[in-house]
Amino acid sequence: QARGHCSVVYMQMKTQDSFGFGDDLELNQFDGLPFSSRYYKLLKERKTLSVWKVRSEFEDSLVNNQLVIVSGTAKTGRSTQIPQWCAEFCLSAQYQHGMVVCTQTNRQQAVDLALRVADEMDVNIGHEVGYTIPLETCCSSDTVLRYCTDDMLLREMMSDPFLEHYGVIIIDQAHERTVSTDILLGLLRDILLQRPELRVVVLTIPPMSDKLLSHYGSVPLISLEASSPAEVVHNNSSNKDYFYSALRLVLEIHRTKEDGDVVGFFASAEEVHCAHTILQREGTRLGAELGQMVPVVLCPGQGGLLPVPTEQPGSKRSRRVFLSNQKGEDMWWPTESVSFVIDTGVQKKMVYNPRIRANSEVLQPISQCQADLRKQLSGPTGKCFCLYPEDGQLSPENSPQILESNITPTVLFLKRIEIAGLGQCDFIDRPDPEGLMQALEELDYLAALDNDGNLSEIGIIMSEIPLDPQMAKALLASCEYDCVSEMLTIAAMLSAPSCFLEPPAGMTHEAVQCHRKFQHPEGDHFTLINIYNAFKQSQREQCKTQRWCRDYFLDHSALKTAEAIRSELTDTLNRIELPISEPSFGTKTNTHNIKRALLAGFFMQIARDVDGSGNYFILTHKHMAQVHLLSGYGAQSHKLGLPEWVVFHDYTLSENNCMKTVSEISPQVFIQMAPLYFFYNLPPSESKDILQDLLDPDGSRKSKQKSTTISSAGNGGCAVVAQTYDRCVIQ
Structure with missing residues (x-):
């Protein structure tokens, strides 16, 4: 009934010529103000776009179908025009079913499109048209059309699982096959069944449009005329x-x-x-005669204004x-x-x-x-x-990126969505079973799942924190160990781009000397805290922070991003009422607690120097790795030596197989923090034997290992892979 009412109103508006952006309109239907001369100039340009040839077909399809696929290449105008027509569709129903949201796969694209569309609609950015990207929102209660990144819309489903705030959802750049876009396309199929008044528009290019048609069945496909290639x-x-x-x-x-x-x-x-x-x-x-x-x-993912080509009298245009x-x-x-x-x-x-x-x-x-x-x-x-x-x-x-990525964060999200009543995610390309098993196993190790394979209380809290599950668990553990302030800084610095600038040619030695001033003897995680604290100190002393960053070969924008991430994480902890301890960085107790909190999340990422020369054996998969040259240990290895046991944040298989962001740990603390059944699932190695001797100093290792293995298997321990998969399968 609601759908029929909406269609009638929509067609009446079209018939009365009060719908759409016609040359004869004097008042903007979105803000009630007279149109500017620029509006008509842009309107003339917009009508030359190939998407305008299918406007009537698209409007009819939107009225009569819940799902519409629009296929067309770049420069057709699909990303700017179709969201505006969808906004008019929602206006025709007086927004009783919600507003319009249009996803993008990168943040700068979302901002650029919002600015362009606000200009074309002759409204103010942040009012009728806005955008939401990580760490930045430019919207108001007047916003009727919002551009956002696909991961931000996915996170919005945590509080609004059926996306009831929206009447039209536009998934742009579906052919990019990002993890977030694929999950949205899978979940929206179930949401459409729950909300018959909702409209979904998918914008893509020809190869992907065929795949979507086979996935969704009988839905309208509108093909845009491609411009002639070069x-x-x-x-x-x-x-x-x-x-x-x-x-x-x-x-x-x-x-x-x-x-x-x-x-x-x-x-x-x-x-x-x-x-x-x-x-x-x-x-x-x-030569100058060629121009600049x-x-x-x-x-x-990188913003910045484009330089405008210059043309001076007597010189060639750049x-x-x-x-x-x-x-x-x-x-x-x-x-x-x-x-x-x-x-x-x-x-x-x-x-x-x-x-x-x-x-x-x-x-x-x-x-x-x-x-x-x-x-x-x-x-x-x-x-x-x-x-x-x-x-x-x-x-x-x-x-599809979902076939090439670590899907542990995805599984944590889908487990959370199940609680909200959404059905199973109908993946276009299903994740690899091995990757799914590993994700479920990892969540089980992190205590995010209960014995039935559902989210535990810890898992629910972890899903609220906008970090990967391991870092979220480390941050939660810091609440217990009174080092929340320091762990917030570590999480923010590791989530932001690298703060280290690549020095200009000939300045490498100077950059190393500057960075060495921040190095902490306990490791790179602690060095990041030193850098962030020094950056904040420069702000308090009213220094010119950009100059300060240049002097120390640090990236100002990366540190500002870390500052914004830290603020967002602090707000999240306050919202879910977790305690934030006072900073006490530098004390022996604080250092010990930071390492315990880190190992609570990253116990799967430990390594041992097996020969005293920097050849690290990674216990989980028996690969050998080196410390990255940008690590504080990499810079001082020949002078002070390397720690035997380390925890690392990142490891990449490449020519050098380097570990990044490395800090020293003691094996005793690792044994204290790692789940026992994770330890016994480690593959056999000399390093594991050393840990076993610490765990069982009386020498009854074999008998104890056997009994513990049986006990662990009975509790989802050694059999955790098979058991967890059986109980946690995501259809």
Whole structure:
């Protein structure tokens, strides 16, 4: 009945020509104010977008269907126009079913689109149109259209599991296959059954649209007309030296003096920053007659305003060279100025291996849909240089991140959602059973599950804290050990980007000396507290913190992010009424308590130096690793020696197999903090024998191990993998 009423009102508004943004309207239907002249100028531009050709078809589909799929490539206008039409649809029902939310896969995209759409709708940002991204909200009670990152909408479901605040939910960039987007697509199927008045619009590109149709069944598919791609030039020889080939091509394009900006896609953020440094240096050597070449880093997740091309009397207009990495082709590009695209055709990805609980860095080709999107960026008059063969075998679509990531946080979230009454998550691509078992086992070790496989009280509290489960458990433990203030700082610093700046050429020694001033003898976790406290002290002393950070080769924006994360975590602990102890950093008791709290969450990440020379044996999977060079231990290893036992935050399988953020622990404290059945599930090793001797100094190890194994298996101990999987299966 509500659906029928909404449809009638909607069609009446269209018939009366009071619906939509017509040239004859004088008052803005969203704020009641007269339209500005800029509104009509932008309206004229908007009507040239290919999405406008299907406006009537989309509106009819939205009225008569709960789920609509819109398929179209970049530059069709789908991400700006469709949310506005959905806002009008909700307005037609006087918002009785809720407002509009549109998800994005990266934060800068959400902000940029909100600003653009507010301009097109002729309203104020933060009022009728707003955005929500991690650590920043720009909305009000007047907001009718909100852009947000997909992970923020997922977190919103913790308090509003059926998303009853919204009448239309738009899932944009579904083809990116992020974990959060895939979970939303899986859960929305059940939510639509519970809320017949709700509308869901999925925006994607052709390969993914076919997969969605087979997943959802008979739903409308609206295909947008693609703009003509650029002239494409392929490198038909296998080019292993793609990085320098791309840089040489940038310089060749600049020397031709042809107008237009350049976009270059590289394999990783590290390559992007390296390319930026090289092009900056080479740009100073170019003749003035060529004009200025301005390299610009533009990676997903990194904000910043684009430099405006300058043109002085008698000089040539400057050329911007945008440098991006994988997943950057769907960003909010200044496409009207881009004439050249250089695509290396490869990407570096982190793929999680559940057997060893570690990421591996993998270099692999991009997908065909990524390649097609990149070809669209320069338009029909531009050129796209593909540094890979035309007949290269590219996979048709992006691989789902849920198959390549640690899904422990995902399982914790889904367990929490079950409590709220939502049914099972209908995954488009189901997680690997081995990864699921490992996630359930890890949650069991962290005491987040009860004997029935449901969330325990600890698990429910952990799900409230916006951290990965291990760090959330460590933060909870700090409440018991009176070191909450210090653990908040550690959690914030590890959640933010790295605070260490890469020094300019020739300044490495100076940077090391500056960073050494913050080093703490107990380890890197404690060094991070020193850095954060020094940063806060510089603020209290009213120093120019940006200059202070530059002087110490620290990243000001990363430290500001850590400050915001710490504030958010503090608010979360206050909301769930957990005690926050007074800081006592530096005392012996506090140091001991910090290590106990860390091990409460990270007991699965301990290693032992087996030969006294920095070759660490990781107990959980028997791999050998080194301490990362940026670690305080890495800088002082030849002078002071390395600790025998350490806890580490991160380990990546790469050329050097490095552990990052490492602190010294004692094996006695590890035995005290680690669950006994986790200890007995460790694979056999000399290091485990040493721990066993500490646990059983009387030498009755074998008999005790046998009896404990039987006892543990009976309580979900050694048989934890099989038992937990049976009782915690997520369909």
